[in-house]
Amino acid sequence: MSASPSLLPHSVIVTRLRAAGCVFAEDEAQLLISTARTPDDLATMVDRRVDGLPLEHVLGWAEFCGLRIMMDPGVFVPRRRTEFLVGRAAVLAPPRAVVVDLCCGSGALGAALAAALDRVELYAADIDPAAVRCARRNVAAAGGQVYEGDLYEPLPAALRGRVDVLLANVPYVPTEEIELLPAEARIHEARVALDGGSDGLDVLRRVTAAASRWLTPGGSLLFETSERQAPHAVETVARSGLIPRVVTSDELYATVVIATRPSTKP
Structure with a gap:
């Protein structure tokens, strides 16, 4: 009714x-x-x-890439600008891609990419138990699996060197700027999903440092950052042995770094 x-x-x-x-x-x-x-x-x-509760938490869902993503209280709400990241990932993904969604939150990115592609092998992980519970509801349709733990730690070891697309919607707000965020985020979303450390790049450094061990040759890590942080993020990527490039969307006000593992093929 x-x-x-x-x-x-x-x-x-x-x-x-x-x-x-x-x-x-x-x-x-x-x-x-x-x-x-x-x-x-x-x-x-x-x-x-x-x-003051975020609309998506009140509704119990968020619209993202044309999908209705189930939402639970306290879980990070996927931003519309992040649809740009998913679109870039879809262009890069090979047939039957192996996809990992790190810092997955609700699982929106992995679920959206799986919906955009014919067939994927999808894995996701988050350190927040509430996010993991929420993500499991959203990736079920794609047959994906969600793990609870710190970054790569809970992922199956068999994935090492096999990942075609690594999505990492890492927190990138500098700690001292958390208090400047809108109340909807500051109060109602988990801090672990927002706080990127003193310069906003702490989690990113950890992700890029190990990315080449999980990516297949030619595979790519994609993450969102701010326009101001992009040059430092690119330096971080390069130091990790990955090849960086920055893509932007003026319409969505989105800045995405694509970090590719060099191919070993001649």
Whole structure:
């Protein structure tokens, strides 16, 4: 049963959302109404949104690359700009690609890439138990497996040297800038998914240092960074023996570094 607008009219919801600072109040109101199963559900969802909970956590899903990604409280919400990273990965992936999604959060990147390709062998990992539980729901359709642990640590050893596409949506916000983030992220998303250390590149350094041991020759690591951090990220990639290149999307305000393991083939 859908919520009855007569019990909580669209205009009332919009007014409350606007007062709470929601920029796209009309669109959000429609999403809440269409998602709620009962009038009571709708009232509760509106209250949670007005209290500052991210819309995706209130709805229980996020739209990403045309998919409905299931979301749980506290789990990092996939950003629309990261669709650019998935698109670049899809171009690079060979047939029947072996894909690993590190720092997977909800598993959105791996699930979206699997949906864009014909067949993939998909693995994902995250250190946050809540994220792992959420990701397992989202990668199930692709037959993927999700592991709990620190970066590469929980992955099957048999994957070493076999990975065609390594997605790593690493946290890259410098620690001292966490407090500058919008409250939706700062308060309601796990800090481990945001905090990249003093310069924002701590996790990235660890990922790139070991990437060549997991990538197949010619395979690529893709990660997002800020425009300001990109030159330092490129240096980090080069020091790890990978070949870096930077691609950008002005439309999505996205900066992605592609780091390729040199091919051993003549």
